[in-house]
Amino acid sequence: MAYKIIASQCTGCSACEFECPSSAIKEKGGIFFIDPNKCTECEGVFDSPQCASVCPVDNTCVPA
Amino acid sequence: MASQVISLSAIGRVTSVDEMKARMPAGGCGASSAKGQTSCGSSQGQGDMPPEVWEKVKDHPCYSEEAHHYFARMHVAVAPACNIQCNYCNRKYDCANESRPGVVSEKLTPEQAARKVVAVASEVPQLSVLGIAGPGDALANPQKTFRTFELVAEALPHIKLCLSTNGLALPDHVDTIARYNVDHVTVTLNAVDPDVGAEIYPWIFYNHRRWKGRDAAEILLERQMKGLEMLTAAGILVKVNSVMIPGINDEHLKLVNAEVKKRGAFLHNVMPLISDPAHGTHFGLTGQRGPNPAELKSLQDALDGGAKLMKHCRQCRADAVGLLGEDRGAEFTLDKIPEMPVFDPAKREAYVALVEQEREDRRKASEQAQAEVADLAGESLLVAVATKGGGRINQHFGHAREFQVYEVDARGARFVGHRRADNYCQGGYGEEDKLEEVIAALEGVAAVMVAKIGDCPKARLEEAGIEAVEDYAFDWIETSAMAWYAGKMADLNHVDARTA
Numbered sequence: 100m101a102y103k104i105i106a107s108q109c110t111g112c113s114a115c116e117f118e119c120p121s122s123a124i125k126e127k128g129g130i131f132f133i134d135p136n137k138c139t140e141c142e143g144v145f146d147s148p149q150c151a152s153v154c155p156v157d158n159t160c161v162p163a
Numbered sequence: 164m165a166s167q168v169i170s171l172s173a174i175g176r177v178t179s180v181d182e183m184k185a186r187m188p189a190g191g192c193g194a195s196s197a198k199g200q201t202s203c204g205s206s207q208g209q210g211d212m213p214p215e216v217w218e219k220v221k222d223h224p225c226y227s228e229e230a231h232h233y234f235a236r237m238h239v240a241v242a243p244a245c246n247i248q249c250n251y252c253n254r255k256y257d258c259a260n261e262s263r264p265g266v267v268s269e270k271l272t273p274e275q276a277a278r279k280v281v282a283v284a285s286e287v288p289q290l291s292v293l294g295i296a297g298p299g300d301a302l303a304n305p306q307k308t309f310r311t312f313e314l315v316a317e318a319l320p321h322i323k324l325c326l327s328t329n330g331l332a333l334p335d336h337v338d339t340i341a342r343y344n345v346d347h348v349t350v351t352l353n354a355v356d357p358d359v360g361a362e363i364y365p366w367i368f369y370n371h372r373r374w375k376g377r378d379a380a381e382i383l384l385e386r387q388m389k390g391l392e393m394l395t396a397a398g399i400l401v402k403v404n405s406v407m408i409p410g411i412n413d414e415h416l417k418l419v420n421a422e423v424k425k426r427g428a429f430l431h432n433v434m435p436l437i438s439d440p441a442h443g444t445h446f447g448l449t450g451q452r453g454p455n456p457a458e459l460k461s462l463q464d465a466l467d468g469g470a471k472l473m474k475h476c477r478q479c480r481a482d483a484v485g486l487l488g489e490d491r492g493a494e495f496t497l498d499k500i501p502e503m504p505v506f507d508p509a510k511r512e513a514y515v516a517l518v519e520q521e522r523e524d525r526r527k528a529s530e531q532a533q534a535e536v537a538d539l540a541g542e543s544l545l546v547a548v549a550t551k552g553g554g555r556i557n558q559h560f561g562h563a564r565e566f567q568v569y570e571v572d573a574r575g576a577r578f579v580g581h582r583r584a585d586n587y588c589q590g591g592y593g594e595e596d597k598l599e600e601v602i603a604a605l606e607g608v609a610a611v612m613v614a615k616i617g618d619c620p621k622a623r624l625e626e627a628g629i630e631a632v633e634d635y636a637f638d639w640i641e642t643s644a645m646a647w648y649a650g651k652m653a654d655l656n657h658v659d660a661r662t663a
Contacts, residue, residue, distance in 0.1 A: 110254045111270070112299055114244035118371075129270075145371045152373040155245060155254045 101138035102148055103163040106130050108156045115150035115160060124150065135163055216429070219346050219400060222291040222515075223323055224487050226347060226402065226430060228475050228578050232554035233518045235289035237484040238296045239276035240269065241307045245299035246331050247367040247383065250445035251406055251436055254298070269482065269496055270298075273307055277314035282500035283484055284319055285507060287491070288514035289552075294325045296349075297481035302332040305339070312343045319506060323347065327404070331367055331383055333390025341397045348394055349402040349432075350387060354412055355422045357381040362411050365445070388426065395427030402430040402473065408446070409436070409454050413462060417469075424470035432473035433466070435459050456568075457607060460579060474580050477565075486552050488565050488581070525554055525639050532645040533575045541652045543572040544609040546644045547582060547629075557637050560616035568608065569644045576644040582608075602627045609651075612643060 101123075104115070109130040116124040116131060123137035133150065140162075141148045151160040209217045220226035224234045245254065271279065284290045293315055295301040301308045312324050325347035326340070333350065340348060354360040360380030367379040374382055394401045403423045405416050412419075420431050436453035438446045445451075454462070463472055477487045485491040547566035549558035563584060570579045584601040598620055605611060610630040614637060621631040635643035 108255075110243075112243040112245065112254060114246070114299070114303065114368075117244060117304075118368075147372055149371060152371075153244075153246070153368045155248060 100140055100142075101135035101163045102133050102140060102150055102160050103135070104131055104133055104150070105159050105161065106132075108159040110156060112155060114153045114155070118149035118153050120144045120149065133160075133163075138163075216400070219323075220429075223325075223347060224292065225294075225325075225349075225473070225476070226400065228473070229522065229554075230291075231475050231487050232550075232552055233289065233522070234291040235287055235484070235486045236292040236294055237280065237283050237290060238294045238479065238481050239271055239279060239311060240298055240482040241271050241273055241276045241311050242295055242297050242301045242304035242481075243270050243299045244303045245297070245329075246303040246369070247300070247329050247379075248365050249329075250363055250365060250451075251408070251438065253443040253445075253447075255443065271497070273310040273314055275497060276311045277318060278502075278504060279495055279497070279500055280315050280322065281318050281506050282504035283495050284322065284511070285504055286495075287485065288511045289486065290322070290511075292323045292325060292347075294327060294347075296327040300329050300332070301326040302328045302336050305332070305336055309339055309343055312345060316344065321508075321511070325349065327351070328390075329383070330387035330390045331369060332386075334386055334393055337390065337393040337397055337399075340394070340399060345399070347400050347402065349404055350391060350394075351404045351406070352387050352391075352419060352423065353405050353408070354380065354415060355384060355388075355419050356415065357384055359412050359415050360384055363406075363408065388422075391423065391426045391428065400429045401427065402432055403428045403470070404432045404434060404476075406436050407433050407454050407459060407462060409452060409458065411451070413454065413458070416462060417465060420466045420469040428470050430473045431466070431470040432476050433459065433463060434476055434478050437478065456580065456582060463579070475567075475578060477581070488550075488552070488567075521553070525642075528639055528642045529575075532642045536571075536573055536575065536645045536649050539573045539649060539652045541572065541648075541655065543570050544648060544651070545569070545579070545607055546571055546576070546647065547605055547608045547611040548640050548644070549611070549613040550640060554640055555637055556612045556635050556640055556643055557614050560611065560613040560620060560631065563613070566605065566608075566611065567640070569640065571644045571648040576641040576648070598623060602629070605629055610647060612640075612647065 111129045111131065116126065120141060121137045121139050123134045124131050125134065148160065154160045222230050222234045224231035224236050280293055295308050295311060308326060315322055316324065324343065324345045326345055327349040330350045330352065353363050357377050357380035360383060361377045364380055364383060366373050366375045367383050369382055391401060405419055407413055407416060416433060423431055436446065438444065438451055438453045440447045463474060466472055475487065480490065480492065482492050483490045484495055546569045548556055548569060549560055549563040550556060550567055551558045565584060566582045567578065568580050568582060569576045582604045584604045602624065608629055610632050611624065612632045612635055615633060616631045624631045632647055635647065
């Protein structure tokens with residue numbers, strides 16, 4: 100149960116990193132990655148996964 | 164492009180126009196004629212502004228039309244994240260040759276940004292302002308934005324700080340903005356009716372969720388208005404930017420202007436929508452067009468008398484560097500700036516002193532010229548000017564990347580906007596197709612005033628009904644425009660007298 104970022108579509112804007120309640124998102128070479136071991140899909144914290152809600156590119160933060 | 168920046172000598176010490184003409188290189192793209200000179204113009208200076216406000220804006224190129232001839236700004240791209248989506252913005256696109264908001268080539272940390280500001284300040288004495296304008300939203304990245312301001316204020320206390328925001332997060336940060344002495348804030352506000360807003364903003368991210376449609380537009384508007392009121396209450400100057408989108412908010416912007424004036428906005432900047440399918444924006448892909456210069460001007464004229472309008476905006480990139488009409492960003496990428504740049508205040512002080520004198524002289528000449536045209540009767544004419552800055556007609560027609568447009572009549576010469584035109588002269592040779600593009604960009608303009616122009620483009624302009632004027636090379640823009648206008652009216656009256 101985790102989200103992933105489609106690297107080819109990531110703009111590197113960092114909005115998701117700031118919103119992630121689990122500190123699961125890290126930058127590498129200008130684009131961002133989700134650590135599947137840390138990602139909780141924001142269950143129990145927020146109504147919707149924050150990375151997908153704030154991402155400026157459609158269908159880029161998606162269920163892994 | 165280093166040649167775009169005015170040198171210290173170009174602006175102050177050389178006061179003789181003949182001397183400056185003599186320095187103009189011979190040859191180039193064509194012949195030139197150097198005739199008489201004159202003086203006249205209109206003051207876009209302090210006007211009826213209170214002294215404390217004038218003090219804040221007089222060296223800010225975005226807040227004072229007069230200042231934009233002399234002073235430079237830079238943006239640092241420390242704020243990549245955004246909290247809303249706009250239909251005119253596509254965050255994926257980046258090209259070094261693109262100049263428009265939201266576009267940037269290199270993202271910076273606050274430490275890198277501060278280093279870059281010091282490097283630019285030591286090379287460009289015109290630098291007065293540091294702005295944070297994205298490429299996302301300055302206040303969606305508050306830590307990075309305010310840390311940058313802190314570092315720059317420490318290193319360069321004379322630099323004015325400003326930021327630009329969509330307003331969604333604004334009410335949360337007004338106290339911090341005031342604490343960091345940010346005395347200029349720009350809020351982009353495209354609608355004061357959520358139904359109009361919903362056509363411009365597909366969604367916002369607020370309180371940990373994504374809102375869409377009318378709900379999104381309503382929350383955004385409420386936050387923008389609250390933020391605007393809080394800023395003016397805190398004594399911070401606010402500029403409101405609105406993107407003019409034909410068929411969506413063009414008429415509506417009259418209401419926007421009235422509402423922001425009511426809430427104390429200092430300036431209202433109506434900008435044309437930039438829309439190109441190649442940019443991949445929603446509006447670009449759906450074929451939503453931007454306004455043409457005549458439509459933009461007619462809206463600006465209709466807004467006359469409301470909140471004061473800014474007309475000299477160049478809609479620059481989130482990493483732009485230099486005077487408003489130019490972008491020297493490519494000269495100051497991280498790999499090109501020193502590890503530990505050192506700022507020498509002497510150069511800056513000398514420049515500021517020269518500009519003070521130059522502004523004073525220009526204002527006096529302008530007032531005198533205004534008195535001379537005051538009794539003329541005739542229609543308003545538009546005049547396009549090729550300038551490298553300093554408020555003078557000092558650029559070769561073929562080298563101009565843009566033309567500043569002035570409206571001239573018995574009330575004087577007023578800056579009304581600019582027209583972009585990629586420079587037509589490449590390495591000494593003009594290109595036919597480019598010339599046609601320039602002529603199309605100059606639609607509605609009666610004359611183009613330049614430091615120099617070749618015979619061929621001059622003839623072609625004349626065929627298109629545009630007079631090319633070289634007689635005022637290196638003189639002040641407003642005074643020259645008025646003198647040209649006075650001559651034009653005298654000629655017309657002469658013809659009338661003969662035919663009567």
